[in-house]
Amino acid sequence: MSDAIRIYLTGSCEGFDKLSEALAQQPGIEVVGSSDHPGAATGALQGGHLDCVLHGTSSSTLPAHEVAAIREATRVPLLLVASGEASALLEDALGAEVADVVLLPALTENVVFAIRKATHAPRRAAGAGKREGRIVTVFSPKGGTGKTAIATNLAATLAKGGARRTLLLDLDLQFGDAAIMLGIEPEKTIFDFVNAPGELDPDKLAGYTTTHKSGLDILPAPLRPEDAELVTEAKLGRLLEVAKACYDAIIVDTSPFFHGPMLATLDRTDELLLVCSLDVPTLKNVRLALGTLEMLSFPPARVRIVLNRANTKVGMKQREVEAALEQKVTYEIPSDRAVPLSINKGAPTVMAEPGSDFARAIESMAKGVFPTEETKRRGLRLRPNVAKAAAA
Numbered sequence: 001m002s003d004a005i006r007i008y009l010t011g012s013c014e015g016f017d018k019l020s021e022a023l024a025q026q027p028g029i030e031v032v033g034s035s036d037h038p039g040a041a042t043g044a045l046q047g048g049h050l051d052c053v054l055h056g057t058s059s060s061t062l063p064a065h066e067v068a069a070i071r072e073a074t075r076v077p078l079l080l081v082a083s084g085e086a087s088a089l090l091e092d093a094l095g096a097e098v099a100d101v102v103l104l105p106a107l108t109e110n111v112v113f114a115i116r117k118a119t120h121a122p123r124r125a126a127g128a129g130k131r132e133g134r135i136v137t138v139f140s141p142k143g144g145t146g147k148t149a150i151a152t153n154l155a156a157t158l159a160k161g162g163a164r165r166t167l168l169l170d171l172d173l174q175f176g177d178a179a180i181m182l183g184i185e186p187e188k189t190i191f192d193f194v195n196a197p198g199e200l201d202p203d204k205l206a207g208y209t210t211t212h213k214s215g216l217d218i219l220p221a222p223l224r225p226e227d228a229e230l231v232t233e234a235k236l237g238r239l240l241e242v243a244k245a246c247y248d249a250i251i252v253d254t255s256p257f258f259h260g261p262m263l264a265t266l267d268r269t270d271e272l273l274l275v276c277s278l279d280v281p282t283l284k285n286v287r288l289a290l291g292t293l294e295m296l297s298f299p300p301a302r303v304r305i306v307l308n309r310a311n312t313k314v315g316m317k318q319r320e321v322e323a324a325l326e327q328k329v330t331y332e333i334p335s336d337r338a339v340p341l342s343i344n345k346g347a348p349t350v351m352a353e354p355g356s357d358f359a360r361a362i363e364s365m366a367k368g369v370f371p372t373e374e375t376k377r378r379g380l381r382l383r384p385n386v387a388k389a390a391a392a
């Protein structure tokens with residue numbers, strides 16, 4: 001049997017036929033068949049021979065009946081392909097066990113990328129390890145919004161008690177301070193790793209990370225700002241592939257720019273935490289960043305808005321942020337004195353002040369970003385329409 005990803009196409013929308021033809025030409029993808037109506041394709045969908053279903057819809061809301069019909073026949077990852085205005089669809093799809101939403105027109109290679117992500121078979125040929133870590137990137141187009149505070153604490157929470165093998169990667173290549181926030185004085189950095197002689201592989205990675213007492217491993221930013229440019233996109237791409245094979249969670253802290261390494265990271269990002277705060281310049285830049293992400297064809301379903309210092313009284317409300325961004329805030333993080341206090345002690349807030357409001361917010365964010373089976377079950381009970389789609 002070939003290693004190709006076997007996909008089946010259902011439904012239709014503007015551009016769907018063209019996409020289908022283009023996908024049929026793609027190496028590594030096999031279009032097994034198609035049907036306008038998923039209800040009529042039950043036989044073709046059943047049998048466990050498929051890797052992924054793409055369903056085209058011109059509806060601006062979730063096509064719940066069609067999703068349910070597909071789910072009744074098969075549990076393989078489902079990608080919705082939509083044309084036109086689809087913001088409501090994106091919202092609903094997030095909870096509906098839809099692996100991703102692709103908005104047309106889109107470059108075929110971006111659709112292939114989404115299919116590969118959804119089927120968890122990004123580079124089968126590369127012979128990566130057994131793990132398939134999730135890359136969560138913490139970004140904000142504005143400096144000082146709390147990226148590093150959030151990334152370090154999220155990573156420490158995920159690693160706690162050995163729950164997940166977690167790597168914190170500091171991609172604020174010039175002025176990264178993730179290590180210092182954790183009270184670590186690194187000997188080796190990402191610069192040393194990518195410039196080490198020989199193949200970049202899991203064994204080598206283990207030799208360049210430093211383990212923090214929370215259990216997380218960190219690969220810190222270069223010690224000298226001028227070394228940043230030697231961390232090239234190609235090397236970073238390889239590093240992320242290796243990291244995915246060795247870790248369950250890869251948390252990436254970033255600088256406020258869409259530079260080459262950031263683009264290479266976005267290509268492999270499963271969830272982008274876009275940090276915003278209650279001030280007009282940040283809001284303006286986050287809005288611009290959403291536009292840039294759209295231009296880069298980054299799947300909108302992978303973006304989560306994080307409102308840091310959400311409880312500050314500064315004459316701007318969360319709903320105004322949501323209106324300006326045309327997107328809901330997924331995670332709210334309160335402003336908390338415990339944060340600077342613990343940073344100055346060189347300890348993550350979730351360890352130094354575990355009961356603080358900030359620590360609790362990060363813990364609930366960790367559950368959202370990496371849901372356990374238990375939280376998934378509770379989520380299903382709370383949303384009957386999701387349960388219906390998922391129960392098949």
Ligand SMILES: Nc1ncnc2c1ncn2[C@@H]1O[C@H](COP(=O)(O)OP(=O)(O)OP(=O)(O)O)[C@@H](O)[C@H]1O
Pocket residue numbers: 140142143144145146147148149150172254255256308309333334335336337339340343358
């Ligand atoms: N929720 C919060 N409550 C209180 N203080 C916070 C909070 N989040 C961040 N801070 C403080 O804001 C400052 C900036 O945070 P941080 O360094 O995490 O931002 P950043 O986005 O990583 O900045 P840079 O762009 O410079 O890397 C820190 O001193 C931190 O103590």
Ligand SMILES: [Mg+2]
Pocket residue numbers: 147148149172177253254
């Ligand atoms: Mg930072």
